[in-house]
Each structure stands twice: as structure tokens, then as C-alpha cells.
Amino acid sequence: MNKELMEALDILEKEKEISKDTLFDAIENSLLTACKNHFGKADNVKVEINRETCDFLVYAEKEVVETKEEVEDPVLQICLEDARAVSKDVNVGDVIHIEIKSKEFGRIATQNAKNVILQKIREEERTVIYNQYYQKEKDVVTGVVQRYFGKNISINLGKADAMLNENEQVKGEVFRPAERVKVYVLEVKNTPKGPRINVSRTHPELVKRLFEAEVTEIRDGVVEIKSIAREPGSRTKIAVWSNNPNVDPVGACVGMNGARVNAIVEELRGEKIDIVNWDENPGNLIQNALSPAKIVAVFADPDEKTAKVVVPDYQLSLAIGKEGQNARLAAKLTGYKIDIKSETQAKDAYGFRYEDYIDDYEEGYEDYEGEYEGEYAGDGYEEGEYYEENNNGQDQ
Numbered sequence: 001m002n003k004e005l006m007e008a009l010d011i012l013e014k015e016k017e018i019s020k021d022t023l024f025d026a027i028e029n030s031l032l033t034a035c036k037n038h039f040g041k042a043d044n045v046k047v048e049i050n051r052e053t054c055d056f057l058v059y060a061e062k063e064v065v066e067t068k069e070e071v072e073d074p075v076l077q078i079c080l081e082d083a084r085a086v087s088k089d090v091n092v093g094d095v096i097h098i099e100i101k102s103k104e105f106g107r108i109a110t111q112n113a114k115n116v117i118l119q120k121i122r123e124e125e126r127t128v129i130y131n132q133y134y135q136k137e138k139d140v141v142t143g144v145v146q147r148y149f150g151k152n153i154s155i156n157l158g159k160a161d162a163m164l165n166e167n168e169q170v171k172g173e174v175f176r177p178a179e180r181v182k183v184y185v186l187e188v189k190n191t192p193k194g195p196r197i198n199v200s201r202t203h204p205e206l207v208k209r210l211f212e213a214e215v216t217e218i219r220d221g222v223v224e225i226k227s228i229a230r231e232p233g234s235r236t237k238i239a240v241w242s243n244n245p246n247v248d249p250v251g252a253c254v255g256m257n258g259a260r261v262n263a264i265v266e267e268l269r270g271e272k273i274d275i276v277n278w279d280e281n282p283g284n285l286i287q288n289a290l291s292p293a294k295i296v297a298v299f300a301d302p303d304e305k306t307a308k309v310v311v312p313d314y315q316l317s318l319a320i321g322k323e324g325q326n327a328r329l330a331a332k333l334t335g336y337k338i339d340i341k342s343e344t345q346a347k348d349a350y351g352f353r354y355e356d357y358i359d360d361y362e363e364g365y366e367d368y369e370g371e372y373e374g375e376y377a378g379d380g381y382e383e384g385e386y387y388e389e390n391n392n393g394q395d396q
Helices: 002-016 020-039 080-086 107-134 204-214 249-254 256-267 282-289 313-320 322-334 343-348 358-368 383-391
Strands: 045-049 056-065 077-079 095-099 140-149 152-156 161-164 180-191 194-200 223-231 235-242 272-277 297-301 306-311 337-342
Touching: 002 020, 002 107, 020 045, 020 056, 020 107, 056 080, 077 080, 080 095, 107 180, 107 194, 140 161, 140 204, 161 180, 180 204, 204 223, 204 235, 204 256, 223 249, 223 322, 235 249, 235 282, 235 322, 249 256, 249 272, 256 272, 272 282, 282 297, 282 306, 282 322, 306 313, 306 343, 313 322, 313 337, 322 337, 337 343
Parallel strands: 056 077, 161 194, 235 272, 306 337
Antiparallel strands: 045 056, 056 095, 140 152, 140 180, 152 161, 180 194, 223 235, 297 306
């Protein structure tokens, strides 16, 4: 019997990650509960369990009195005659240990003892699962789509189910049952019914964690993601910086033939990703953030967190982006409120002081002109194609 108990405890420890000490404590409490149900009280009852052999002893501490007539409470007291039947060296006033046979417990007491053990196992199992997933909070996990609850989706993460609420879903994404999907763990709460896990597909940190998993240089700390701006399902801009001058941060994130960024784009179901260089100089950062548009000049005010940007007339639509998306993401990425104007608009606009930069622009324009030619890293558009899509044949 003891061998079977030990095997059962070993299985519970391996499968449910519940320590044996916790299970032994549960058994001790269950025996105390059984004694209380059987005798009406268990204040003087002690339980000892050998952790190595699973041998256990249940005994009651009873005070020895002279005669049976002096026994006021048989649960707490024992007469000298009965006490000496157990131990010959006992005297009046001593406390003697009287063994209690658990086989004598009634059916109800036994059932209650069983329930105490099962309840403890359930509680510990919930605690283990909670601790396991609490450590994954603010991280990305892979789950399997279970079913829809209205517009919310239940996703199985292995030992627990998570809920992907409607407001954390990317518009247009449709999941099929049994489909594997990566999600960002927003929060894990401990409840009486077990851990409640909320996950997201729209959080910007999802993209960041995917890059950390895909790009070795980011995992090693050589390349840092300094800022990220996302419009879920459509486009994300990230600004990266390298601690090593010999490592190109954008190239590391893009990967050979775009392998790394394409793997992330595939996981995000076609969401476009723009990767730009981070720069401590706000003017340069804003210029990078607005790529692939060409910039004539940037006037940045670090105190007010505002910037005025001048672009060539034919680049205005590209700089603003479809429905203002490029400018909006650039503003989120840099933290600056960006006002974009074409050269023609800037000449007549109050506060742009076009004459302050026109000479410098004309001198440096030829060197600057070829910088964004060709395919933009991670974007998938040739410059002309991108402009045509965003412009739709009209000036914005």
C-alpha cells in the first residue's frame, strides 16, 4: 500500500509539478479532518508521516487520570488502568500517545478526508499553472485555436486556455479551429477557477518579441529596437540601433534576402514592416522615419516635440502615405508632431523660412537623390509602385 502511495505521489509530482511535501501536508490535513469528523474534535491529534517510506502514524495526546470516573472527556483523557495497558511506565498526570486506527473511521469521515486531498491538489495545480504563465506575461507564446465565444476566441496554450478578446484581434484576421497562432500575453490573473489569461494580436510588443525571437543580434543585445509604431494588420515601423559599428542594424533585421523580416511578415499575415535606423538627432530620426519619401529639410523643436518637414512636390503623397498612414506612424515612432509640406507650399507658408534651407538643399540634392532608389528593405514595393498605390493618381 505504501509503495502504491509513493508511486502515485511521484506521478502527481511529475505530471502536475506539485511537490511531494505539499502532497504529504495535504494527507496530514485530511487525516486530521477525518479525526475531527469521527471524534468531534482533533485539537490533541497528531499525524506523523515518513517522507521516505510513506509510513504514517495518527495518535491522540491524552492526559492520564486516576480512575474511569475522573475521565470527563474520553477524547482528551484516559484512566490510569487503560493507559498502563499501553505503557507500563505511565503515571497520573502524564500525557500518553494513543494510536488511532484510520480504518476505524466511518464512511463520511473517509470521504471528507478524500475531498481535502483532492481540493489541495486542485489548488496546487492552479497555483502551478498560474506561476508558469505569469512568468510569460509580456511575452509571446504559441497556442492552438479552440473555438469562438461570440466574437472572442479561446486559445489553448498547453496547460491553460487564454482568451483573445475582440478588441485585441486584428481586423480582418480569421482563425480556424486547431490552427496554431502566436499571441502576446497581456496579463495573467489568479482566480478561484484557475488562471485567467488575456492575449493580444494587436499589441506593438508582439512585433518586438517576434523580432527578438527571429534576429540573433537583438537577442544578444548587439542590436536594439529603440522605438516601434504599429497599425495592426496594415503597417509597422520600427527604429533600430546597433551597439557595434560593424553591424548594420537594418540589415540584421531584414536578414539574407529578407528571410528574417519575411518570416515575421508571414506570422503577421502580410502586415508590412518598415525598418529604419535610429538616430539621436531628431532631424535625422524624423527623416528616417518618413522613408521611403525623400526629405528636403527638417525643422525639429525638441522642447515642443514638433517638427516641420519639407519634401519635393512629387513626394508629398508618398511622405503622407495612404490616408496619412506614413506620417502618422512616423509621428508615433519619433514622438514628434510632424507637419509636412511640399516645397511649393513651404515657400508661402508662415514659419517655414524656406530661404534658410533652399541654398543648402540645392547644393546637396544631387548627393541625396539616389538614397532611396530601388526596393525598400522589408517593404516589397519598388518606389514607383509604392507612390502609385499611395497617390492613386491624385495629390493628397
